[in-house]
Structures are given as structure tokens and as C-alpha cells.
């Protein structure tokens with residue numbers, strides 16, 4: 147299988163800010179690839195370099211075998227772009243807009259086909275100014291699809307959607323993938339990446355902090371568990387509680403949280419310690435780490 | 450190439466629709482110059498100059514083409530600078546740049562649709578002159594009018610694209626456009642011809658682009674100029690300005706908004722003058 151995208155050592159700075167700082171990844175043809183990360187992680191900068199919208203400072207980039215910085219028209223004929231924020235002339239109707247842009251592509255889809263894909267049939271002759279935000283987002287999507295792209299970039303395609311609209315977009319993206327289109331999407335919804343992607347990279351602060359399939363990320367997650375409890379005011383020496391633990395303890399306001407790969411042993415030690423001293427631990431629970439816990443930890447938002 | 454012409458045609462059509470569906474812009478471009486014609490005639494009169502050789506000539510014979518040129522310049526220069534920079538701030542140009550539409554086709558559509566709007570504005574102006582104020586056209590000099598009009602509007606449209614490149618955001622564009630076109634209007638014989646202006650003003654008018662456009666067009670309607678009425682010197686100045694505008698546009702034009710430029714001001718907020 148060849149790769150639709152190969153990126154290695156990509157960097158981009160805005161002044162002193164290193165927005166993308168040594169990012170490498172590959173996207174095999176036909177895959178759905180998610181770049182997951184919080185606002186400011188560098189997702190848009192990365193995809194806009196791949197789209198040819200921004201210039202990189204350094205690094206190797208190959209998209210559909212071309213360098214997006216120099217690929218020009220032939221390159222843009224083969225990709226679809228849905229920007230995070232892009233304007234559209236609001237005075238035109240949906241049909242006029244699709245008609246205008248479709249002429250530019252070699253492999254254009256019919257307006258009827260695109261409009262059905264994005265479910266805007268009834269709005270075809272409505273001016274874009276009269277569409278809701280979600281409907282305008284679907285026009286963006288329609289414009290990304292109108293040239294039957296081999297590869298489509300979706301920068302936060304469902305941000306701000308209600309759950310039902312998000313589900314429908316997911317079905318659409320899965321349909322595209324089933325038809326052989328390579329999809330690169332950015333999102334800050336873990337759920338979305340997990341649901342759609344064959345492969346995920348997690349970005350934070352301009353770097354890739356984790357990567358893998360949703361399953362492998364989940365497996366890494368489930369090797370760790372958390373033990374949580376409240377420690378009442380006691381005279382006992384707490385060093386005896388914490389020192390023998392396998393896992394790592396964190397505490398604040400007497401709420402203790404222990405992240406461990408050996409939950410059984412650690413729990414036995416904790417309860418043994420407490421019972422021996424006649425202490426009752428408030429709200430004692432053991433949970434396996436969810437993918438979400440891992441994600442929040444990775445991106446440093448688990449305060 | 451034939452695909453490009455197809456895109457160009459659709460693009461011109463789309464640009465024109467966008468223009469005519471924005472009532473404020475259409476009013477400023479078409480309506481305001483007409484109001485000025487009515488006012489000029491009301492204020493300064495539409496006296497017939499009995500001329501031994503040419504018969505009756507009205508002053509509107511000079512106001513109408515002058516204001517027609519002014520309408521054409523604002524339909525191209527001012528409108529392009531304002532609308533294109535606004536569409537850049539809104540991210541529309543960025544979207545276009547991500548498609549296979551060639552830049553020259555997109556900008557060609559912008560320029561040609563503005564020329565089309567200018568044509569409508571000028572025809573309406575002359576139409577009012579002919580219908581209400583006794584303005585007359587000489588068929589022999591119509592080719593000279595057409596040459597002046599085509600070269601003049603393409604020149605001002607190109608300058609409008611150049612100004613879009615120079616203006617950082619859409620907030621700056623109307624200010625620069627008005628601050629350049631209005632003073633030029635007063636020294637370019639588009640409103641009322643000046644009596645005895647200081648020579649440096651005459652000189653400035655002659656080398657700036659508006660007066661060559663206005664004079665070459667107005668003279669082609671003046672009974673005092675000889676047939677066929679071409680003014681190649683003035684046309685050459687317009688072509689030189691077109692080249693300057695093209696060069697500045699080529700060097701400065703950006704498709705991306707500057708980071709943080711305010712978006713969504715889709716309704717025109719131009720100053721009270723054209």
C-alpha cells in the first residue's frame with residue numbers, strides 16, 4: 147500500500163511561537179487519519195501546510211506524491227479542502243456556488259450527487275446568507291467534495307454541531323472512506339477520532355505526543371488504573387501508606403489519586419493499611435483509565 | 450484553456466450576481482452619480498449654448514460623460530478595492546486559492562464583471578442625459594468612446610486590485626480608495642471643469658489616470674472635437690497606469706486574511722461619497 151501523505155520533521159514558527167515542532171507521520175491511501183488535539187496544538191497549521199496554503203519552515207512533505215508548496219493546479223485538482231474557517235459569498239445560492247466551483251475540476255461530481263451527500267436538497271436554491279451555521283458548514287463540505295478528491299482535508303468539520311448532526315457527518319465521512327477517499331481530519335473531540343479514524347496522532351504544543359490506532363491507544367490506556375479515595379484527618383504516618391505503592395500518588399485537599407499498573411496489589415496495601423489503623427477511606431473507588439483520561443493527560447489538561 | 454474560459458464566464462456571472470444582490474453597493478455605484486447629474490443641472494442650469502457652427506449644445510453634454518466616467522471609475526476601482534479586501538478578510542479568497550481555479554481567471558472575473566457594472570452605470574448616466582437633458586451622441590465618435598471606456602475601466606479595475614494588495618484589511622480599503630479617487634475627481638474635469646487651476650494641478654491631473662479617462666471619453670462626445678476623436682496620448686497614460694497597477698498587484702496581492710482581521714462585515718460600510 148502506498149502512502150497518500152508522508153511528513154517528516156515538519157516545523158513552522160510564527161515569530162517566536164513554534165506552532166509545529168518536528169512532526170512526522172504517514173497516511174496510507176484510503177485511510178481515515180485523525181489529528182487530535184486541543185486548540186492551539188498546531189493542527190490547522192499542519193493541515194494547511196499539507197494543503198499548500200501555508201509554507202513550512204523545514205521538513206519533508208509529500209502529498210499524493212507531490213510537494214504541496216509547488217504542486218500548483220494539478221495538485222489542487224486532486225484534493226478537497228474544508229478549512230476550519232472559510233468564507234463563501236453569501237449572496238449566491240447553494241446551486242450557483244456549487245456550479246461556480248465545480249467547473250474548475252477535472253473529475254467533478256454532479257451537483258445532484260453532492261447535494262444529496264451533504265443532505266441540502268431542499269436548500270439548493272436558497273441564498274447562503276439564509277442558511278443556518280450548520281447548513282453553511284455542509285456547503286463547505288459540498289465544495290470540498292465537488293471535485294471527487296482522492297484526498298480530502300477536513301479541519302474540525304463538526305465543531306459546533308449537535309450530536310445528531312455530528313452522527314450524520316460521521317456517516318458521510320465513513321461513506322467517503324468506503325468509496326476509497328483518503329480522509330485527513332482534525333478534531334478536538336476524542337470520541338470523533340476514536341469513532342472514525344484508522345489511525346490517530348495526538349498533537350499538543352506543536353508536537354506529536356501519541357499515535358496509533360484507536361485500539362492500541364485504548365490498550366495502552368487500559369494497562370493503567372486509578373485508585374481514588376478521601377483520606378480523613380488521621381494521626382497515622384502517611385509515609386507508611388504511600389512508600390510501598392507501585393503506582394504514583396497525587397493528592398490535593400486530602401483527595402488522593404493513585405495511578406498504577408498494579409491495582410490489585412496497591413489496593414490490598416491501601417486497604418490493609420487503613421483497616422490496621424481503623425480508618426475508613428471516603429469514597430474509595432478503582433477505575434481503569436479511559437482513553438479520555440489518557441488523552442487529557444497527554445495534552446496536559448488534566449488539572 | 451477552454452475550461453478556463455468556462456470558469457471565467459461562470460466567474461463573471463457569479464461576480465455580477467454578487468454585486469447586484471448587494472443593494473447598497475448598487476445604489477452608490479449607479480444611483481449616486483445620477484443624483485449628482487440631476488443636482489448639477491439644477492444648481493448650475495442646463496443652458497443652451499447657441500453655437501454658430503454646432504447649433505444648440507447643453508451643459509449636460511459635458512456633465513453627463515464626466516459623471517459617467519466617475520461612475521465607471523468607482524464601479525471598478527472603489528468597488529473592487531472594497532469588495533475584494535472584504536472577501537479576503539472573510540476567507541473567500543483563501544477558499545478560491547485552494548481550488549484549481551487559476552488566479553488570473555478569478556481576478557479576470559472580478560475585473561470583467563466590474564467593467565460590466567461600469568458599462569451599465571455609464572449607459573444609464575448617458576441615457577438619462579439623452580432622455581432628460583438633450584445630450585447628443587455622434588455615431589462617428591462612438592469608436593473613440595468605446596476605446597476610452599474599455600481602456601479606462603480596465604485601468605481602474607487593475608488599480609482596484611492593486612489597492613486590495615496594498616490595503617492590509619478591509620477597514621483600510623475604503624479610506625484609501627476614497628482618499629485617492631475624490632481629490633483626483635476635482636482636478637480631472639469629471640465634475641465641473643476648473644477655471645484656471647494652478648499649473649501644478651493641471652500637470653497632476655494630466656499624469657494621474659482619472660483625467661486622461663475623463664477627457665478622452667468626454668471629448669468623444671463633445672461637438673468641439675473633430676472626428677474620429679481618438680486621443681492616443683491619453684490612452685497611453687491609461688495603459689501605463691494599467692501596467693503600474695498590474696505590477697503592484699502582482700507584488701502585493703494576498704489571498705489569506707491577516708491573522709485576526711475582523712470577519713463578517715459583508716454589508717458595505719463605505720463613506721457617504723462614491
Ligand SMILES: Nc1ncnc2c1ncn2[C@@H]1O[C@H](COP(=O)(O)OP(=O)(O)O)[C@@H](O)[C@H]1O
Nearest residue numbers: 160165183184185186187188189190191192708
Ligand atoms: N497566521 C498565524 N500567525 C501567528 N500565529 C498563528 C497563526 N496561525 C496560528 N497561529 C498560532 O499557532 C498556534 C497553533 O495554531 P493552529 O495551528 O491554528 O492550532 P489548532 O488548529 O490546533 O488550534 C496557536 O498558538 C495559534 O495562535
Ligand SMILES: [Mg+2]
Nearest residue numbers: 189190191230
Ligand atoms: Mg485549528
